[in-house]
Amino acid sequence: MKPATLKYCPRCGSIGYQYRERKFWYCPVCLFTYFHNVATSASVIVEMEGGVLMLVRNRDPAMGMLALPGGFVDPDERAEDAAVRECREETSLAVTDLSFVGSWPNEYEYKNVTYKTCDFYFRARVEGGLEKVRPDYSEVAAFHIIMGDEIETAPIAFESARQALRAWKALRDKESAEGVWLPF
Ligand SMILES: [Zn+2]
Known part of the structure; x- marks a missing residue:
């Protein structure tokens, strides 16, 4: 189910619920508006x-690929805090002193719903x-170190x-x- 396939207004039940501007649902009958906002993820x-520690995903999307x-x-x-928590949950590693590298947009498809x-x-x-x-083998099949020169060719999920x-x-x-080598 893509966002645009919702058919009935969840508030008044009218048919003709509309998905607009890749951002929100709108009911032309009761004017109910619901924003399908961009979700934030955080990774370490x-x-x-x-090299860099990567995990082999054991669930979809992108099962078997590196994340x-x-x-x-x-x-x-x-x-x-989400980055620290998720890292601890998935690997048991305690990370500290985070510094921001950057953010990039992505699409995540889960149970036939696409999340930006x-x-x-x-x-x-x-x-x-x-x-x-x-x-955590409920989420991770294995782990793997990739080197800097493998970034372009490694089977990276996202x-x-x-x-x-x-x-x-x-x-x-x-x-x-x-000549700087920070102790990360
Ligand atoms: Zn409605």
């Missing part, structure tokens, strides 16, 4: 072993290495994550050229 770029630890921001939650999202990406400091990773990794690599390359 965790550096390990000279960064992350998920949707809950109501009344900061994006930073704005995906936030952060770098973070992590305690420990691979030995500390304890994936294009926004690839864009974030490109931005991360540019930051890393700049730091390296300047």
Whole structure:
């Protein structure tokens, strides 16, 4: 079910419920308006072993493909806190000292509903290495480290994550050229 396939107004039950401007539903009978707003997600770029920790998704969308630890921001939650929480839930890793890399738009299809999202990406400091990773196997099939030169070819689930990794690599390359190596 795409947003535009809803047929009846959920308030008055009239037929002819309309999806407008890729943003909201509108009932021409009772004027009920409902915004299908962009959802926010937050993910963490965790550096390990000279690369970035990625998780193999074990559910749709994009089952079997690689994603960064992350998920949707809950109501009344900061994006930073969502990133930390999701990372802990999916990997058991405790990350701190987040810094914003950027945000990119994305589409997330779940049970035949398409959600437009704005995906936030952060770098973070992590305690420990691979030995500390304890994936939540209800959401994660495995984990994998990808190197900077694999960003373009790796089977990454969401294009926004690839864009974030490109931005991360540019930051890393700049730091390296300047002789800066932050302890992330
Ligand atoms: Zn109505």
